Amino acid sequence: MTTDIAVSVKTHYIADQSDPTDHRFVYAYTITIRNQSNIATKLLSRHWLITNGNNNVQEVRGEGVVGEQPHLEPGEEYTYTSGVVLETEIGTMEGSYQMVTDNGDTFDAQVPTFALVPPHALH
Template identity: 65%
Template sequence: MSAIQVSVKTTYIAAQSQPLVNRYVYAYTITIANQGDVPAQLISRHWLITDANEKRQEVQGVGVVGEQPHINPGDSYTYTSGVILETETGLMQGSYQMRTETGETFDAEIPLFALVPPHAIH
């Protein structure tokens, strides 16, 4: 089990969504908590985004929201980003590549989470 714990909160952005043209906008807020005993830096991200039609997007890149945060033991880093889907619902999962001060790299898993507007939750 990784010393890095990732939690997610999602929000459907109705004001930016346009269902008539298959545009559904979501914001997601990620908190990355370092529960280990060594500092770690987030180097890159890797996302798998799947819509309700099984269309997959793969996103890879350096850092998150333009940053490569250092997270000390006991601290956390929170950021908000967004995604646009062609279907009303979807799924996201992935990983962050992390690096310790000694140069060791490891992946912190981002657990699978659903993108669902409030009116679709039963």
């Protein structure tokens, strides 16, 4: 079975919710999930590995995304925005979505590693 789920990510540092003196760095991330296969697919759950600048890893698992389990017809996409708080100025996230096709096949759609970096830290 070929499953073709494309995942793209955009991140945004939220300065007004962050407090560097309190080791609080807040990021929003917007993810678009596109079903490029020829069969409808539903997102069941998510699995994240969130790594801060000290290499401390937080693992997060849960049903759906932002309280939803989107069902994507072929060619459809779903976009959502969520957030994460780090204890360090920079970090990374990576993970996967656990999916099921309308014919019952389950698979993981990988989310490539993406950086959480405030604009002033970019070179």
